[in-house]
Every structure is written in structure tokens, then in C-alpha cells.
Amino acid sequence: MTTLLWLKAFHVIFMVAWFAGIFYLPRLFVNHAETDNQAVAEHLKGMEKRLLYFVTPFGILTVLLGIALIHFYGMAWFAASHWLHIKVTLVVLLIGYHIYCFKLLKTFAEDKNTRSGRFYRIFNEVPVLILFAIIILVYLKPTFS
Numbered sequence: 001m002t003t004l005l006w007l008k009a010f011h012v013i014f015m016v017a018w019f020a021g022i023f024y025l026p027r028l029f030v031n032h033a034e035t036d037n038q039a040v041a042e043h044l045k046g047m048e049k050r051l052l053y054f055v056t057p058f059g060i061l062t063v064l065l066g067i068a069l070i071h072f073y074g075m076a077w078f079a080a081s082h083w084l085h086i087k088v089t090l091v092v093l094l095i096g097y098h099i100y101c102f103k104l105l106k107t108f109a110e111d112k113n114t115r116s117g118r119f120y121r122i123f124n125e126v127p128v129l130i131l132f133a134i135i136i137l138v139y140l141k142p143t144f145s
Helices: 002-034 038-073 075-080 082-109 117-123 125-140
Strands: none
Touching: 002 038, 002 082, 002 117, 002 125, 038 075, 038 082, 082 125, 117 125
């Protein structure tokens, strides 16, 4: 049981660190999209790159520990936990979001951004909604018939 608790604890720790980064990165994109100052834009490029590369291992560890938890509980539990299927789907969407951030990072690095600050403000809400849904699923474990 102790192993399970450690797995859960570190899964949540790395998840919090991952989300902190993907909540902040689009805010940097907002500032970058709205600045006309080249020095500020260059500074933001560095911040964006460092942040994304810093939080990526947290995302990887979150996923790996989630897989370890599923393995620990067993495939029968996984098959019967329909709420978990939805959670895994949301995590896959979050991984896609994270990967898309690398594309946006490259777009900004090449000074090719054409999107507005408003776009990035809305983009910033996606992981918030995913987090809300995941937390509700994990704590309420709704049954679907």
C-alpha cells in the first residue's frame, strides 16, 4: 500500500508542476503577441523556450506514473473504470496541447506569429477546463451506464 501512495503522491506532484507551466506559457504568448518592442520579444522567446523545456519532463513523469498506477491497480480495474477512460482521453488531449505549444514556440522564435493576444488568452483556458474535468472525474468517479 505504501508504494501505491508514493506513486499517487508523485503523480499529483508532477501533474501540478506540469499544469503550472502550461498555465503560464500561453500568458507569455499573450505578452509576446502584443509587444512591438523587439528587445521584449527576444526576452520572451527565451522565457518561453526555457519554460516549455522545463515543464516537459513533468508532463512525461505525470504520464509514466499514471501508467504505473493503472498497472498497479490492474487491467480489470482499468476496464471497469469508465471515468478513467475519459480521464485518459483528456490527458491525451493535454499531451496534444503540450505538443502544439512546441509549434507555437517555433512560430514565435521565427517571428512568424499572426495570432492575436486574444487568441492566446482563449488558448490559455483549454488546460484549465481539462484540469477541472480531470479533478472532477478523479474525485467523483462517476459511473456511466
